Amino acid sequence: MGLTACPITSASGPSGDFECLDTNNELESCGGCASIGQGLDCAAIEGAWNVGCEQGTCAVYTCIAGFRPSRDGKSCIAI
Structure with a gap:
């Protein structure tokens, strides 16, 4: 309950397998299944x-040297 069945893909395409993810908190599938372009x-x-x-939205806390967080905290901007 509260999880999404996301298709697992490999370099050769869909594998036919799925993984259950909490897309509200999953770093690599935030907001939806990234494997099918939804997150x-x-x-x-x-x-x-x-x-x-955080709640299905990416949040940037810090950026590498030469970048700074955007005002909305969703990306990094080159400086």
């Missing part, structure tokens, strides 16, 4: 160092 992989945000998934 985001917060760890893949360009320039981000520390990120999280």
Whole structure:
């Protein structure tokens, strides 16, 4: 209950298997199943160092050198 069955994909495509994820808090499928383009992989945000998934939305806490968090806290901006 409260989990989403997300398809597992590999380099060769869909595997036919699924994993159950809490897409409200899952870092790599935030807001939906990233494997089918419905959610985001917060760890893949360009320039981000520390990120999280809060209520289905990516949150950037800190960025790497040369970047700063955006005003809305959802991305990093090159400086």
